[in-house]
Amino acid sequence: MEIRKLNSLRAIAALIVFITHFSDVTHWLDGALGGGSGAYxxxxxxxxxxxxxxxxxLDKAFSKDNIKHYIVARIGRVVPLYLLIVFASYFLSQAGSDVLYQIPDFNSLLGHFLFMVGDRVLWSIPPEVQFYLIFIVFWSLSNHRSGYIYLAIVAVLIILFLTNFxxxxxxxxxxxxxxxxxxxSLPLFFVGVVFGLNYKKLNIPTYMxxxxxxxxxxxxxxxYPELSPVNTDAKHKMWLSYEVxxxxxxxxFxxxxxxxxxNILLANKVGDVIGKISYSLYLLHLPVxxxxxxxxxxxxxxxxxSLxxxxxxxYISYRYFEKPIAQFIRVKTTNSSSQS
Incomplete structure (x- = not known):
């Protein structure tokens, strides 16, 4: 079952990043909406x-077929467009152009290709892919040992706090x-996992x-650092703050x-469209x-x-590359499975 308002939430996330980078690059409103606020x-x-x-x-069986479908879906969703931009950035960098991102040499290209490092907005894709691998461990526990998921998450959060990330x-x-x-990034992924575990189980009273x-x-x-009423340096910590x-x-939540x-502000056609193209928007907006x-x-x-x-x-990227490539990968994998 699709949760339609998540499309708009995804759109809001992409637009926050867009506005932040526009403010940083152009000093719009004296940079008040920048300062790394795209982190949010x-x-x-x-x-x-x-x-x-x-x-x-997590409510599906932890089986070989389901794991295979999961991996194929994740690869089809994230990897093709990312790799296209990575290789395009590398070849443009070799030609002396900074139209896309800076990947100046083969070692840097290999680091991006192996999801070990990322230039500017590309930094967030390796943690996403690495989380997909960690999630498989959670999935293996979900059917019979789901309590260990909570235990592991709490343990990791405590360790990260005590070691200061x-x-x-x-x-x-x-x-x-x-x-x-x-x-x-792990605390954000893990909180999302906990919410997802309880979404179908939690009975929220209608009056709430x-x-x-x-x-x-x-x-x-x-x-935002320039708008925050907080007067300590905590407002600049962002990723390292459990308050954030x-x-x-x-x-x-x-x-x-x-x-x-x-809700009309979250369930609407504009939010649906921008939410669907949000990944392409996220990866392509900064060069624009x-x-x-x-x-x-x-x-x-x-x-x-710019917008x-x-x-x-x-939209062009999603319509003519991102979506067709994802469908092609799924179809080829399904056909290969049926023939084996």
Whole structure:
């Protein structure tokens, strides 16, 4: 069963990242909406990923066929567009162009190809893929030992807190890796898993489901460094703050569990479309902003043009590459399974 409002939540996450990068690149509103605030959009993506993996798979049998279908679906969803952009960035970098992302040499290309490191927005894809592998362990426990999932999550959260999120990065024979990115992302994925585990089980009283709770989304901009009422350096920690984890988890819980599914602000055609193309939008928007910023236009026109071109490219990417490739991978895998 599709939870339609998650499309709009995915769209909001992508637009948060877009606005943040536009503010950083152009200094729109004196950069008030930038300063790394796109992290909150990525956090929503990670919460959504953990939730959906848990919601879609943990009540299914942990069988060879189901695992195969899971891996194929994940590969088809994330890998093709990512690799296309990685290789395009590498060859453009070799030609001296910075139109896409900076992948200056073969070792850097290999680090991206192996999901060990990522330039700019590409950094978030390796943690996503690594979480998919970790999730298989949770799935193996879900049918008969689901309590161990909670125990493992609590243990990891405590260890990360006590070790202050260890900075593990470097290179292996010149190939760069950055495990810190997945380490700092795990709490978001894990909270999403817990929510997904309980979505079908938790019986929320009708009187607690209120449309006005959609306003909880306003908590996100209140955490932006330039807008936050917090006066300590905690407002800059973002990924390393369990306070931020609590707020983002609260926002996610309220939207998913307490806002009615037919809320007009979340269940609408615009949210559906942008949500579906959000992955392409996320990967392609920054190069667009960088190129548009070189034009001699006022900043409002740059904003509108950047958004329009980013949405158009994202739609084309989704419609003519991302979606067909994912379907092709599934069909080929299904045919190979039936013939074996």
């Amino acid at each position: 959009g990525v956090m929503l993506f990670f919460l959504l990923s953990g939730f959906l993996m848990s919601y879609l798979y 260890p900075r593990i990065y470097g290179d292996i024979y010149g190939v760069p890796y950055n495990m810190f990115n997945v380490i700092r 489901k209120q449309h006005w709770l959609v306003l909880v989304l306003c908590l996100i901009p209140l955490m 984890l609590l707020v983002m988890s609260t926002v996610f 309220c939207i998913v569990f307490l806002v009615p599914d037919n 902003i960088m190129q548009v910023n070189q034009l001699n236009l006022n900043i409002e026109l740059k904003l509108l043009l 329009a071109v980013s949405l158009l490219l994202a």
